[in-house]
Amino acid sequence: MISKRIVLHFPHRLVDQPIVYKLVKEYDLQFNILKAYVTPQEEGLMVLELSGEEDNFKKGTKYLQSCGVKIQSLSQDVIRNEVKCTDCGACVPICPTGALAIDPFTRKVHFYDNKCIACELCVKVCPTRAMEVRF
Amino acid sequence: MKTIKEINEKIKKGEVVCVTAEEIIDIVDKKGTRQAAEEVDVVTTGTFGPMCSSGAYFNIGHSKPRIKLGGGIIKVNDVPVYAGFAAVDFYLGATAIPDDDPRNKVFPGEFKYGGGHVIQELVAGKDLRLEALTYGTDCYPRKKLETLINIKDLNEAVLFNIRNCYQNYNVAVNLSDKIIYTYMGVLKPNLGNANYCSAGQLSPLLNDPLYKTVGIGSKIFLGGGIGYVAWQGTQHNPKVKRRDNGTPVSSAGTLAVIGDLKQMKPNWLVGTSMLGYGVTLSVGIGVPIPILGEEIVKYTAIKDADIFAQVVDYSNDYPQLSSRTLGEVSYAQLKSGKITLKNKEIPTGALSSYSKAREIAEELKDWIKKGDFLLSEPVAPLPGVESGYTFKPLKERPVI
Numbered sequence: 001m002i003s004k005r006i007v008l009h010f011p012h013r014l015v016d017q018p019i020v021y022k023l024v025k026e027y028d029l030q031f032n033i034l035k036a037y038v039t040p041q042e043e044g045l046m047v048l049e050l051s052g053e054e055d056n057f058k059k060g061t062k063y064l065q066s067c068g069v070k071i072q073s074l075s076q077d078v079i080r081n082e083v084k085c086t087d088c089g090a091c092v093p094i095c096p097t098g099a100l101a102i103d104p105f106t107r108k109v110h111f112y113d114n115k116c117i118a119c120e121l122c123v124k125v126c127p128t129r130a131m132e133v134r135f
Numbered sequence: 136m137k138t139i140k141e142i143n144e145k146i147k148k149g150e151v152v153c154v155t156a157e158e159i160i161d162i163v164d165k166k167g168t169r170q171a172a173e174e175v176d177v178v179t180t181g182t183f184g185p186m187c188s189s190g191a192y193f194n195i196g197h198s199k200p201r202i203k204l205g206g207g208i209i210k211v212n213d214v215p216v217y218a219g220f221a222a223v224d225f226y227l228g229a230t231a232i233p234d235d236d237p238r239n240k241v242f243p244g245e246f247k248y249g250g251g252h253v254i255q256e257l258v259a260g261k262d263l264r265l266e267a268l269t270y271g272t273d274c275y276p277r278k279k280l281e282t283l284i285n286i287k288d289l290n291e292a293v294l295f296n297i298r299n300c301y302q303n304y305n306v307a308v309n310l311s312d313k314i315i316y317t318y319m320g321v322l323k324p325n326l327g328n329a330n331y332c333s334a335g336q337l338s339p340l341l342n343d344p345l346y347k348t349v350g351i352g353s354k355i356f357l358g359g360g361i362g363y364v365a366w367q368g369t370q371h372n373p374k375v376k377r378r379d380n381g382t383p384v385s386s387a388g389t390l391a392v393i394g395d396l397k398q399m400k401p402n403w404l405v406g407t408s409m410l411g412y413g414v415t416l417s418v419g420i421g422v423p424i425p426i427l428g429e430e431i432v433k434y435t436a437i438k439d440a441d442i443f444a445q446v447v448d449y450s451n452d453y454p455q456l457s458s459r460t461l462g463e464v465s466y467a468q469l470k471s472g473k474i475t476l477k478n479k480e481i482p483t484g485a486l487s488s489y490s491k492a493r494e495i496a497e498e499l500k501d502w503i504k505k506g507d508f509l510l511s512e513p514v515a516p517l518p519g520v521e522s523g524y525t526f527k528p529l530k531e532r533p534v535i
């Protein structure tokens with residue numbers, strides 16, 4: 001059993017097709033949609049937590065790629081600009097998953113990108129705009 | 136008892152004992168105030184946070200032919216500056232924003248760029264675009280100027296902040312059922328979070344609560360360089376309620392500070408954007424406290440658990456200038472990550488960076504130990520508790 005947070009980029013031609021449904025039906029995968037939208041260029045973007053048997057997971061993601069869906073791992077999406085971050089902690093109570101937390105000893109803000117669901121709430125809340133989105 | 140002169144002699148000889156306001160806590164715990172006062176000469180403090188009443192003044196040198204900026208419309212990187220002085224002087228405020236910034240028209244406004252960012256970029260050595268449109272005179276005929284400017288070419292570039300370094304501050308919460316966007320950050324509805332803004336036990340004026348050593352003329356760490364206390368800051372309010380340890384339980388004293396921007400660093404003067412509120416400048420300040428005796432060392436040994444702040448509702452009470460507070464919490468509680476109010480556990484967030492405050496106190500300590508930084512004797516005290524100096528609300532009167 002594995003579980004991963006991934007970002008799916010759907011090209012224009014696939015936006016109106018029930019691709020994710022097949023992940024359940026054909027590959028017995030569970031998904032939790034963390035975010036989904038269609039961009040002005042009519043590309044689709046979906047952030048999923050996808051889990052299932054390792055073999056099925058591989059087949060499922062392979063199927064997605066064969067349809068033309070680009071897959072990216074989530075941790076690459078919201079990144080922290082370490083030069084800009086001042087470790088103030090304004091983001092900490094805003095982050096819904098505890099991905100941003102203050103170390104009680106160093107008082108520095110840690111960014112646990114494995115916990116990040118790319119909700120982007122921190123991006124505009126950060127006073128020095130140190131949190132950046134890279135889709 | 137020691138004098139500042141004696142401490143400076145020790146600094147020059149490399150014999151000074153200097154510790155930070157965190158380190159002094161353990162020293163006093165172990166050795167007591169008497170021995171600590173004998174052994175320690177200087178305690179360094181630090182704070183790093185958004186300080187809106189900041190800005191800088193400049194003299195750019197005369198153009199050929201001459202131009203009089205005073206009375207004109209002057210912008211640096213599209214940010215308007217105040218030029219109501221002689222020909223080529225102007226002042227840039229930290230919260231100024233370009234005329235075409237949408238502000239809060241699309242709420243909450245992002246406030247991506249303004250005076251604070253201009254100051255940071257200037258200090259970083261970037262070329263900035265100056266635009267001036269003004270009227271001509273016989274002695275200053277030129278009406279238009281467009282040029283790049285760089286800090287290294289300016290005659291003067293002086294940081295002059297009229298209110299910094301607040302001695303304590305409110306803890307902001309939101310009692311309403313809607314999210315609000317404030318200078319204390321984003322506050323989630325129904326007590327969703329509590330935001331504070333002080334370095335607590337490291338904060339300069341909380342380590343000298345009754346202004347016994349810090350005064351006008353005190354030499355300080357300012358924006359990564361050397362600065363001075365120019366005056367008490369605006370809204371200086373020494374007469375608030377205090378605890379037995381001298382610390383005020385709400386915002387009290389403030390400092391006006393000044394220093395040559397050319398020797399400051401961009402990592403200690405950081406352009407800051409508060410969502411839905413505006414632009415400001417985060418400033419790094421460190422004040423050295425000479426340990427002149429046992430009383431002073433006792434003040435510097437203050438702990439987060441012994442400093443309290445008022446919890447204030449920013450959805451209604453603060454905007455309506457109500458004096459109501461919802462309770463009192465210590466900085467130790469705030470730093471634990473949650474406080475309890477109205478039987479609810481509320482996560483806390485900070486706008487003031489404690490790790491940066493610590494870095495400042497450490498850096499100032501290094502300067503003093505290396506003999507690079509001598510203390511200065513204040514030339515006049517800050518208005519104290521008994522001075523009668525207060526902070527009054529505006530008395531609005533009808534205009535007839």
